[in-house]
Amino acid sequence: MTQSHRTTEPEHRKPTTATAMRLIVPLQGVVQGRGGLILGSLIPCALFYFLQFYLKRHRSPNPPSPSASSSNLAGLPRTSSRSTLSSRGSLGPVRISARGSSIAKPDDSPYYIGWNKFRDDPYDKINNPNGIIQLGLAENTLCLDLIEKWVSENLSDSIMGRDGDDLSISGITTYQPFDGMMELKVAMAGFMSQVLGQAVSFDPSQIVLTAGATPAVEILCFCLADHGNALLVPSPYYPGFDRDIRFRTGVELIPVHCRSTDNFAFSITALDQAFNQARKRGVKVRGILICNPANPVGNIIPRETLYELLDFAREKNIHVISDEIYGGSIFGNEEFVSMAEILEAEEVDKDRVHIIYGLSKDLSLPGFRTGVIYSYNESVLAAAKKLTRFCSISAPTQRLLISMLSDTKFIQEYLETNKRRIKKLYDSFVAGLKQLGIRCSESSAGLYCWADMSGLIPSYSEKGELELWDKLLNIAKINVTPGSACHCIEPGWFRCCFTSLTHEDIPLVIERIQKVAETCK
Amino acid sequence: MLSRIASCDSHGQDSSYFLGWEAYENNPYDQLHNPSGIIQMGLAENQLSFDLLESWLASNQEAVELKRNGESLFRELALFQDYHGFPDAKKELVKLMARIRGNKVKFDPNKLVLTAGSTAANETLMFCLADPGDAFLLPTPYYPGFDRDLKWRPGVEIVPIHCSSSNGFRITISALENAYQQAQTLNLKVKGVLITNPSNPLGTAMTHQELNHLINFSKSKRIHIVSDEIYSGTVFDSPSSSFISIMEAVMDRNIDESDDLWSRIHIVYSLSKDFSMPGFRVGMIYSNNERVVSAATKMSSFGLVSSQTQYLLSRMLSDKKFTCNYMKENRKRLRKRKEMLVSGLKVAGIRCLKSNAGLFCWVDMRHLLVSNTFEAEKELWKKIIFEVGLNISPGSSCHCNEPGWFRICFANITEETLQVALQRIKVFAQSCNPQMLLLQRRSIIGKWISKLSSSSSYDQEPDR
Numbered sequence: 001m002t003q004s005h006r007t008t009e010p011e012h013r014k015p016t017t018a019t020a021m022r023l024i025v026p027l028q029g030v031v032q033g034r035g036g037l038i039l040g041s042l043i044p045c046a047l048f049y050f051l052q053f054y055l056k057r058h059r060s061p062n063p064p065s066p067s068a069s070s071s072n073l074a075g076l077p078r079t080s081s082r083s084t085l086s087s088r089g090s091l092g093p094v095r096i097s098a099r100g101s102s103i104a105k106p107d108d109s110p111y112y113i114g115w116n117k118f119r120d121d122p123y124d125k126i127n128n129p130n131g132i133i134q135l136g137l138a139e140n141t142l143c144l145d146l147i148e149k150w151v152s153e154n155l156s157d158s159i160m161g162r163d164g165d166d167l168s169i170s171g172i173t174t175y176q177p178f179d180g181m182m183e184l185k186v187a188m189a190g191f192m193s194q195v196l197g198q199a200v201s202f203d204p205s206q207i208v209l210t211a212g213a214t215p216a217v218e219i220l221c222f223c224l225a226d227h228g229n230a231l232l233v234p235s236p237y238y239p240g241f242d243r244d245i246r247f248r249t250g251v252e253l254i255p256v257h258c259r260s261t262d263n264f265a266f267s268i269t270a271l272d273q274a275f276n277q278a279r280k281r282g283v284k285v286r287g288i289l290i291c292n293p294a295n296p297v298g299n300i301i302p303r304e305t306l307y308e309l310l311d312f313a314r315e316k317n318i319h320v321i322s323d324e325i326y327g328g329s330i331f332g333n334e335e336f337v338s339m340a341e342i343l344e345a346e347e348v349d350k351d352r353v354h355i356i357y358g359l360s361k362d363l364s365l366p367g368f369r370t371g372v373i374y375s376y377n378e379s380v381l382a383a384a385k386k387l388t389r390f391c392s393i394s395a396p397t398q399r400l401l402i403s404m405l406s407d408t409k410f411i412q413e414y415l416e417t418n419k420r421r422i423k424k425l426y427d428s429f430v431a432g433l434k435q436l437g438i439r440c441s442e443s444s445a446g447l448y449c450w451a452d453m454s455g456l457i458p459s460y461s462e463k464g465e466l467e468l469w470d471k472l473l474n475i476a477k478i479n480v481t482p483g484s485a486c487h488c489i490e491p492g493w494f495r496c497c498f499t500s501l502t503h504e505d506i507p508l509v510i511e512r513i514q515k516v517a518e519t520c521k
Numbered sequence: 522m523l524s525r526i527a528s529c530d531s532h533g534q535d536s537s538y539f540l541g542w543e544a545y546e547n548n549p550y551d552q553l554h555n556p557s558g559i560i561q562m563g564l565a566e567n568q569l570s571f572d573l574l575e576s577w578l579a580s581n582q583e584a585v586e587l588k589r590n591g592e593s594l595f596r597e598l599a600l601f602q603d604y605h606g607f608p609d610a611k612k613e614l615v616k617l618m619a620r621i622r623g624n625k626v627k628f629d630p631n632k633l634v635l636t637a638g639s640t641a642a643n644e645t646l647m648f649c650l651a652d653p654g655d656a657f658l659l660p661t662p663y664y665p666g667f668d669r670d671l672k673w674r675p676g677v678e679i680v681p682i683h684c685s686s687s688n689g690f691r692i693t694i695s696a697l698e699n700a701y702q703q704a705q706t707l708n709l710k711v712k713g714v715l716i717t718n719p720s721n722p723l724g725t726a727m728t729h730q731e732l733n734h735l736i737n738f739s740k741s742k743r744i745h746i747v748s749d750e751i752y753s754g755t756v757f758d759s760p761s762s763s764f765i766s767i768m769e770a771v772m773d774r775n776i777d778e779s780d781d782l783w784s785r786i787h788i789v790y791s792l793s794k795d796f797s798m799p800g801f802r803v804g805m806i807y808s809n810n811e812r813v814v815s816a817a818t819k820m821s822s823f824g825l826v827s828s829q830t831q832y833l834l835s836r837m838l839s840d841k842k843f844t845c846n847y848m849k850e851n852r853k854r855l856r857k858r859k860e861m862l863v864s865g866l867k868v869a870g871i872r873c874l875k876s877n878a879g880l881f882c883w884v885d886m887r888h889l890l891v892s893n894t895f896e897a898e899k900e901l902w903k904k905i906i907f908e909v910g911l912n913i914s915p916g917s918s919c920h921c922n923e924p925g926w927f928r929i930c931f932a933n934i935t936e937e938t939l940q941v942a943l944q945r946i947k948v949f950a951q952s953c954n955p956q957m958l959l960l961q962r963r964s965i966i967g968k969w970i971s972k973l974s975s976s977s978s979y980d981q982e983p984d985r
Binding site: 092096097098101103104141144147148151152155156160172173175211212214218222225226229243244247248317319360364366367368377383386391392395396397400 | 532571598637648651669812820828
């Protein structure tokens with residue numbers, strides 16, 4: 001409001017003039033011989049103190065990247081500017097922001113470098129048989145044929161509507177509620193329940209829909225933590241979190257290292273240690289982010305651990321974010337327990353638990369951008385809803401999904417077939433790696449396996465691991481994700497996504513790895 | 522337990538702009554079921570040309586079914602999550618942008634970044650151009666949503682460039698300088714100016730003169746220019762002459778890549794207003810600055826446009842016949858509807874700022890105020906909502922400097938509903954009549970006195 005701007009002006013001016021007077025008067029006294037030694041030494045100290053205080057209050061928060069200024073100067077063209085200097089005597093034209101500059105820099109993580117290389121030289125059985133095979137993107141194409149069939153029979157109706165339908169074509173272009181159409185929330189609640197084998201029922205009014213799980217995670221971070229706060233994340237973790245969480249929120253991720261001896265399961269002791277270490281550094285931990293089923297390892301968090309985690313969160317008064325995006329991609333025999341199930345049983349402290357979900361993995365629809373925040377906390381839901389202004393799902397896609405997710409018979413068939421096909425391919429792939437002496441960790445879920453190639457790395461270090469990664473990418477022409485990109489503390493582990501391969505591709509992949517493996521022995 | 526961002530009210534949702542909406546939602550007008558309800562005239566949505574879109578969708582089954590030449594593209598689209606965007610969609614969008622600007626400017630699809638709506642585009646640009654605590658200058662009155670888009674997550678401050686009715690709310694050199702000075706006093710670093718052209722809520726396209734002032738100012742202060750041109754396709758009097766994009770203005774000054782300013786020009790666009798597709802969530806950033814494009818592209822993963830929608834768009838916009846016809850017909854309908862509103866208000870003795878674009882009119886109700894204050898404006902506004910039954914937006918919610926101005930939208934209701942609304946306004950205005958005459962007399966004298974005493978050193982355009 002214009003008025004409030006006017007009223008803040010004098011307030012900003014006041015402290016400077018008042019402070020100035022308070023300094024000048026006693027100073028005058030000192031100069032004129034009154035006040036003596038005491039004031040003479042006190043006043044310069046006070047001046048110094050005031051200056052520091054004033055600067056601290058009026059300085060904007062530190063930008064995230066220290067190298068921003070140097071890269072700024074290099075990036076822009078020089079001109080013989082004849083423009084007048086601004087009244088503040090600027091050093092040049094304004095640049096882009098420090099955070100923008102840091103994000104604009106080319107990616108240096110192997111996770112992204114591998115993707116870029118693949119894009120330039122993608123494998124194609126017929127057109128590019130020597131291209132790079134993509135094992136670095138967790139994408140599932142195994143059951144797209146089922147979805148394609150459903151779409152060819154139903155898409156038109158879902159968008160155009162049938163006569164007498166509530167969802168007819170008129171109304172598809174108008175503004176919708178930003179957090180998603182109620183019909184889609186209802187259908188999504190039903191789908192999430194089906195994914196869990198009806199073990200839990202989800203309440204549509206606790207759902208906030210977003211354009212993908214990426215904004216869902218970011219929104220939750222904006223709601224639960226301030227700039228400079230931190231989240232504990234068991235590592236190895238999904239490399240995308242480094243972007244999704246740190247890009248714009250200013251929230252720090254503190255890895256809590258897990259080890260192969262525990263099959264990379266996290267322990268409460270380790271969480272506690274990390275929490276205390278953060279506190280010593282003066283960093284406030286606002287929550288724990290877990291991925292269950294885990295990425296990149298593919299293990300499932302046991303029920304007892306979930307209870308212990310909730311106890312820990314309660315004790316420290318922090319939040320728990322449970323990213324359950326792979327909840328429908330479970331092929332092993334282990335029981336998957338969603339946080340939602342635990343909370344349905346227990347009556348306490350639901351306010352600190354938030355679940356992330358999406359259709360990119362379980363339903364193979366990453367292009368359609370559909371993510372879910374499921375929370376029990378009314379204030380979080382209210383704030384998150386407002387933030388969906390920036391990331392709503394496109395209306396035609398919502399229509400398509402309402403129709404698809406409501407077809408429970410199709411969904412049931414899809415979920416069962418999907419699990420079977422993932423398991424079959426997993427067994428085949430893991431067996432192939434075993435032949436090369438490469439062992440995979442025990443996993444029961446996900447679209448990838450977590451392979452131990454420490455026997456092939458030249459030195460037991462991150463450097464050695466990256467050398468092997470480089471060989472695999474450039475010689476064997478397969479893009480896999482090295483453990484260091486996932487913040488794994490033990491070198492030599494690699495995430496290999498296999499669900500975009502066919503059975504025929506597997507021998508080729510194994511053969512290529514073998515070529516490199518032989519040179520490493 | 523919650524963050525500062527979740528607990529504060531920078532989202533602005535508690536402002537009067539949104540309270541009116543709440544009132545409407547509790548008692549919405551319906552011709553049959555609730556004829557005495559509140560009519561929504563506070564929503565800048567274009568519902569006049571939905572039928573054209575819907576008939577296109579109905580007669581282009583192939584596009585709707587995600588097929589091309591009989592072949593299904595479903596698999597490719599289902600997996601397409603590249604934040605560089607669907608190439609065909611971007612190609613068609615830049616062609617559309619050029620067409621709207623009379624093909625006087627050409628746009629490069631590689632400089633375009635797609636986002637889920639222009640709300641996301643504006644917010645993303647702010648993240649790229651300004652750090653928390655930096656400021657952007659915005660001419661008043663401005664779209665209330667900017668308070669949320671700039672301040673909430675990016676933490677960017679807004680310093681107003683005050684425009685006044687004395688010259689039709691045009692931007693002047695002194696207003697720009699004053700705003701800059703104010704920012705200095707508040708110890709804020711100014712990163713740029715954000716203009717909406719054509720303006721929301723004014724409905725006017727910026728003149729050559731204004732754009733030149735802006736360019737000179739930005740050159741001298743060496744700051745960015747963000748031009749939100751979301752209403753560029755709604756300019757309903759011969760568009761190629763009256764709408765001048767910032768890109769065109771910059772080219773007319775022979776500013777090219779070798780000039781510093783070139784890489785500080787950014788445009789925001791969307792299909793929500795021009796193409797009546799707010800539900801599709803299609804927005805975009807166009808920037809000459811490579812690093813902004815790079816950063817914005819990565820940030821777009823926080824709000825990508827569904828690949829299904831991108832494909833649908835690429836097909837729709839490549840249908841040149843449809844697109845041209847749509848734009849022409851849409852403008853015609855908007856113009857007709859605006860004239861209906863303006864003449865209806867005239868009958869009630871209420872004048873509007875002369876406008877040539879947008880989905881709304883900027884209406885002068887100063888003569889209906891009991892006093893020249895924002896309190897009086899609020900009282901008048903409440904009366905209009907609850908007694909007259911119209912949800913319109915008060916100028917104060919748009920940060921207007923002068924009380925008594927209101928934004929009234931005309932494109933989101935039917936013709937019949939508009940007639941009902943105009944009738945209600947007429948009755949209301951007549952009931953204020955005795956007061957009105959007295960105040961009119963006072964305000965004429967007041968204007969005369971202020972004209973005599975104000976300096977005429979900057980450009981003045983006749984009071985429209």
